[in-house]
Amino acid sequence: MIDFRYHLVSIVAIFLALAVGIVLGTTLLQEPAVKSAQEVAAQLTKSKEELRTQLDALQGRESGNDALITALTPELVAGALTGQRVLLVETPGSSTTVREAAQQVLTQAGAEVSGRASLTEKFFDPKGVGVLDGLVNQFKPANMIFPATATSWDRAAMLLSAAFVTPDQAQANTPNPATADVVSSFETGGLLTTDGDPVKRATLAVMLAPEKPYEGENAEVQAGALVSVAGALDLAGKGTVLAGTIATPAAPGDSIAALRDDGEVSKRVSSVDTADMPAGRVTIVYSLREQLNGRAGQYGIGKGASAMLPTVTTATPSPTTQSGS
Template identity: 25%
Template structure:
């Protein structure tokens, strides 16, 4: 039989449990719980506001793009060179914006890892020397460094205004044969080159040499990277190099705003070279001039 004492002990235990619950629910611990819940809700709200603002910016850029372009690329072709690790969606997104600006894509080329791998410098140097001998004197600088020279040759193979179409095609075939760069089956002459950086950083000296060579043999070069590359990645390092005066750079190309900015930079490069644009750009967010 359960004694009266057992009933009393059980009731006391129940009341103690209730009392502890009341204290916790109305005391300092409850305030901590409510504060944590409030902070969490505030953090979620701030994240949603940031996401909404970014979405608004992208929507605005997409809607206003054609007006901003004003067909400034009408009649102009752009060659796109994607570096190792470049995002395919970014490449196709910018290509679509080029067409929206009245331009066309002359061809999309894919740089292979060997082109920018320091351990393959001997291959790049040997091929560059061989290809240079096939061209007239003075077309490629005899004092050019390994990567400057290969950059000049790539530029000549894309623009073709200083060499015949057959020689331009021969250079592209040689680059493909050495697994340095893929080439489309059909390609047309171009004055503008867009280089889309990949997620993996490339040695600053190698990238600078390639871009310097490209800039020597084409009308305008624009280099696009994602937001991270502009903050502390390859694009950030490139902007500190002398070649930044010869090529335009645009970060945040992984967003609609950045892709529209990239095309505006391409249009600008028909007359003005250089410039740093985007979220981390020193010359402003967007080149409107």
């Protein structure tokens, strides 16, 4: 907020200086008006300098806090996810820097990252739902039942989730024989790419939201499609967290806001809107641990967040659990 005010005051000062120049150049007879303009310009300059000082102080405090959290992170998350495998899911426009930092803190928490699944723009393109439907119809296991209200993305997400995650600890790190060709077929269709060995299933998933909200006439549909994927991953495994950064200003295509506005999915899937901050990355770990205990929450500083981070507890997951959080 101070950063915005600082730039606003700077812009106003520039235009006011131009106005003063014009006045001085056209007449020397309106001394009261010139004096008044000069006084206002001086006050704006002073305000700018004060805001700059405040901004520098706040940035210094933030830098110090970030350094402290970064130094303490290994201790804060130690053992929190021991024995769990975590799938990282990238979406178009998500941050590589955030993903790499999240992967590091997950490892520090004792988790094993099974791999990475990167969904492409084609996956979220409303014009390509026919391709999704065709693949789902071709590779859906006979025992997979879709809700009557399921969208194309709901069905595709359910099929992919069965290939990537499991709620059964005994089946973790093994492929799902019922979905043997699903991932390779989606890759061939240009709908996703993979890194590592994500078909050896994980128990948890962290989905990385786009840095910028979707735009255009399909923005809400695409954000909803992303929420479908997060919801399906949660149901197929032990829990899912959607992580990203706060959208300023809020927009209809913001995927984290879309998740928080979805009354059904937000009860199961957690979100973190401070994933670009060291504290936010710790919150991702705590949110996953909370998921293991069958709870979910919306965390951060954006609209719909209930707290900065979950209540710190010790996870007591049950290996026999057969449904998502």
